[in-house]
Amino acid sequence: MKIIIVGAGQVGSSVAEGLVNEENDITVIDQDSPRLRFLQDRFDLRTIRGNATTPSVLRDAGAEDADMIIALTQSDPANLVISKLAHSLFNTPTRIARLRARDFLEDENLLSESNFAVDFALCPEQVITEYIQRLVEFPRALQVLNFARGRVSLVAVRAFEGGLLVGKPIKAMADLLPPEIDARIAAIFRDNQPLIPEGDTEVRIGDEVFILAAAEHIHTVLKQLRRAEMRVQRVMIAGGGNIGLRLAKSLEERYEVKLIEKTEARADLLANELNDTLVLAGDATDEELLEQENIAEMDLFLALTNDDENNIMSGSLAKRLGCRRVVALVNRRAYAEMIEGGPIDIAISPAQISIGTLLAYVRQADVAVVHSLRRGAAEALEIVAHGDRKTSKVVGRRIDEIDWPHGVTIAAVVRNFEKPVIVGHTDEWTAITRYGEVHIAHHDTLIEAGDHVIIFCTQKKLVKKVEKLFQVGFQFL
DSSP: OEEEEEOOSHHHHHHHHHHHTTTOEEEEEESOHHHHHHHHHHSSOEEEESOTTSHHHHHHTTGGGOSEEEEOOSOHHHHHHHHHHHHHTTOOSEEEEEOOOHHHHTOGGGGSTTTTOOSEEEOHHHHHHHHHHHHHHSTTOSEEEEEGGGTEEEEEEEOOTTOTTBTSBGGGHHHHSOTTOOEEEEEEEETTEEEOOOTTOBBOTTOEEEEEEETTTHHHHHHHHSOOOOOOOEEEEEOOSHHHHHHHHHHTTTSEEEEEESOHHHHHHHHHHOSSOEEEESOTTOHHHHHHTTGGGOSEEEEOSSOHHHHHHHHHHHHHTTOSOEEEEOOOHHHHHHHBTTTBSEEEOHHHHHHHHHHTTTOSSOEEEEEEETTTTEEEEEEEOOSOTTTOSSTTEEGGGSOOOTTEEEEEEEEEEEEEEEEEEOTTOOEEEEEEEEEEOOTTOEEOTTOEEEEEESSGGGHHHHHHHHOOOGGGO
8 A cells, every 4th residue: 555654753653664564655754854764764665854734745745646644743733634635635545643632533523524534533542541441450461452342352461370271281271161151362472482372282381371252251261260369459650641641530430549740730730630539749750759659559550651761760660669560651662572571560562552553444354453462573353254155265164164374363253243242231230232242263163254253363474364365356346
């Protein structure tokens, strides 16, 4: 695809890297020459220096024959204008805009073709907030991902000494679960190398294990396979920026939340915005402040400032002072890989999380969801199957009949998306209804047209081969 990216900041640079690696023709527009030189020195792409809200700059970047334009500047108004120009002047087929203001995100009419013409609004701050929320819900998880509109969950955990599966083959998991619950180990990484999970594959201490199950069963599966542990009750957040504020708002009703913000004026604003969060004006790297606020009693410390070094320092200090678990935002991949599993339990790459929501728009098959795993080394996909046995290489076939590339695991199939399914009841015995039937994949599972197939690729280079399998022949059209 021919793609124009506007904005060479952290998000724009990571998106450019991800899309260049997938052999797309990329042009990046920005007004910052050093940023553009940095990208051009590292990647095979074209750069244009200029203001993309000017039609001539978009024309110079090739907007007249571009397949997609992705506006990722720091300014909502600029991103909206770029999307509108791309639609009105150049008829660009797909237009994606980064937006932060809720006014735009919550009003679909404003983004319609008759207004700003945005096909997809990306809010990285909200994506990251939801990602961290899931980590709070699963205290020992390394990663928690949802598929099929939340019907299926994939959780990565570290195998520990004494775990029920440690030292046993994967096929023993069925004997450890209630008969009505099915689950699948989609992948195992050992010493940073992927293993293809088979029935006789033995789980070892330190393995990174990816477990998939229906969302209503995932908690039960993890409880059966791991030791009992205290739930998160007390959370401390370092950094009151957009992510810190969004997260505090989402957590304060269910958890005891403290938020540390360095700037007094911002701390005052946060105190007015939040209802049940204790807002503290101070430096999260101040040992005396952390001890004064009982950091040793905290279940979770979240370092969410815009500064990598600050997040690493405050997170490491919180861990040393007795906090049970530490999560930090770290943009630099080298930093993240170096510290994760040491003083920092989980290092989150904001750009890697955000890019997954964009990748679904540039894939060749009908890809509904893309999740980047292990900082881009692996991927989990949700692909919709189309066609019939004559026009498709997967529809009408059992999983063991399909020639899957080595390193690909079929984890689950979600069928009948419009069919309501009762998955539980509330405390008042009101039925909890979801849509779609979850089928954990086995060798004899049949793939039907319309199925949402959840696939784990242990290496990113396998994705294109999987996409080709799901493409229908011309006779289908």
